[in-house]
Amino acid sequence: MSTRAIDGAVTSNAGDFARQDGSTDWEGMWSRGITKGAAFDCSRTEPAFQNALDAKEIAIGSGRALVPGCGRGYALASLARAGFGDVVGLEISETAKEACEEQLKAESIPETARVEVVVADFFAYDPKEAFDAAYDCTFLCAIDPRRREEWARKHASLIKPGGTLVCLVFPVGDFEGGPPYALTPEIVRELLAPAGFEEIELRETPAEMYARGRLEYLFTWRRRS
Numbered sequence: 001m002s003t004r005a006i007d008g009a010v011t012s013n014a015g016d017f018a019r020q021d022g023s024t025d026w027e028g029m030w031s032r033g034i035t036k037g038a039a040f041d042c043s044r045t046e047p048a049f050q051n052a053l054d055a056k057e058i059a060i061g062s063g064r065a066l067v068p069g070c071g072r073g074y075a076l077a078s079l080a081r082a083g084f085g086d087v088v089g090l091e092i093s094e095t096a097k098e099a100c101e102e103q104l105k106a107e108s109i110p111e112t113a114r115v116e117v118v119v120a121d122f123f124a125y126d127p128k129e130a131f132d133a134a135y136d137c138t139f140l141c142a143i144d145p146r147r148r149e150e151w152a153r154k155h156a157s158l159i160k161p162g163g164t165l166v167c168l169v170f171p172v173g174d175f176e177g178g179p180p181y182a183l184t185p186e187i188v189r190e191l192l193a194p195a196g197f198e199e200i201e202l203r204e205t206p207a208e209m210y211a212r213g214r215l216e217y218l219f220t221w222r223r224r225s
Contacts (some may be wrong), residue, residue, distance in 0.1 A: 046158045046168055049078070049168060054144065059164050064086040066133070066134040067089045069122070070100060077104060081111050087116070097117045101117055136155070136160065164220065164221070165223065167188055169185055171215075197221040201219075
């Protein structure tokens with residue numbers, strides 16, 4: 001898989017799998033083989049998010065949690081261990097789902113029985129019940145920028161009033177092209193505030209906790225009632 005340099009760091013160039021309509025052939029990427037720690041897979045739950053869960057800085061109950069673009073599902077296992085009673089991971093790729101289920105099985109913890117991996121288009125996903133929390137990580141950055149406002153509206157429809165949306169803002173910069181597409185906290189703010197979310201906290205991740213070797217932010221929002 002090819003890579004490209006961004007501000008001195010190297011990131012996966014999913015643009016190699018771009019289609020003419022602006023979408024990305026994620027099944028093609030996964031079927032070619034994405035090993036742990038390669039491309040967007042950081043081989044674990046992002047430390048900043050895991051730390052927030054461990055410190056109970058994110059509202060946790062027995063409710064439902066969603067992770068769109070869940071990859072191998074590291075965050076799914078973390079959310080289940082944290083106490084969420086129903087954890088759903090979305091993937092557009094059947095091969096990604098298989099990799100995720102294999103990883104969850106390898107976790108060998110009883111909480112993963114509460115995890116479900118669904119193959120579905122995020123924008124068309126229509127669950128029977130809304131979610132109490134969602135974690136968006138290396139997902140917004142993978143979406144065609146022309147669909148970003150739609151992304152914000154969809155999260156608003158999937159999360160219950162009073163529910164929590166945590167965004168790991170990455171990659172941060174002003175470079176062109178993608179995916180991954182450049183993000184900033186300001187971009188995320190301009191998307192979520194008009195969509196019915198209230199800003200709770202913006203936290204810059206300490207360098208020693210970077211998941212992928214470069215600047216990131218943990219941005220927490222609450223769905224307005």
